Amino acid sequence: MQPKCIAIAxxxxxxxxxxxxxxxAVQAVKDRAQVSFLDWEPQGSLTLWWTLRGKPDNPMLERDIDDPVETVDQLKQDGVDWVFIDTPPDGVDELERAIEAADLVLIPVRAGLFDAHAVELTVTLCKDRRVPFVFVLNAVNPKRGALNASAIRHLEKKGKVLSAQINDRxxxxxxxxxxxxxxxxPDGKQAKPAKAELDALWKAVKLAVKRGRS
Ligand SMILES: Nc1ncnc2c1ncn2[C@@H]1O[C@H](COP(=O)(O)OP(=O)(O)OP(=O)(O)O)[C@@H](O)[C@H]1O
Ligand SMILES: [Mg+2]
Known part of the structure; x- marks a missing residue:
């Protein structure tokens, strides 16, 4: 498999x-892949999560990054299968470099007017850089069918919306x-529905990466 980088932006x-x-990143590790992720977010959310996880070798955290493009190139040469980049919500230059480093940009969106409109900048940067992108609805409340459908309709005018969604859990x-x-x-009852939607999302993301390549 060719190494691939996904920016979540x-x-x-x-x-x-x-x-x-x-x-x-955990889904990719379960595929027996070697996974790295770049914490390119000033709050260091993933660094905190990785530390709580016990600082594993897989997924491996990359810290003190000067430039994601260089780091991702190096990781791919080193034989890493998947690289994930977590990006900041602001800072156009940072967002741009993360997008340039990526083979696919995954854009999480919550159902709502402000959220759907806020994708504009990310979409423009992806198009400028010719990097494929897909939207995923996150923190979905399945009871709000009309709102979710309206968000999907709006996003579909701009790009592909994955049918795999992540619920608010x-x-x-x-x-x-x-x-x-x-x-x-640890609570199996909580793990089961999350696992089903994460399996579906990871499958859809891998397919989107493949399609983006062709
Ligand atoms: N599917 C979900 N169900 C329930 N809560 C969620 C879900 N996704 C995210 N959250 C919660 O929403 C909040 C924001 O999530 P997160 O920090 O991942 O967003 P972010 O886009 O990385 O934020 P930032 O732009 O500040 O970096 C967190 O409290 C997180 O636990
Ligand atoms: Mg974050």
Missing amino acids: SAKGGTGKSTLAANL ASYVTALNKGLSAAEH
């Missing part, structure tokens, strides 16, 4: 970038606090 705070980066918050993914939640 959106120029809006709190959409779930760090949450999805941690959860997807306490497990995404509590598992991360323990350095786990939601699929690894």
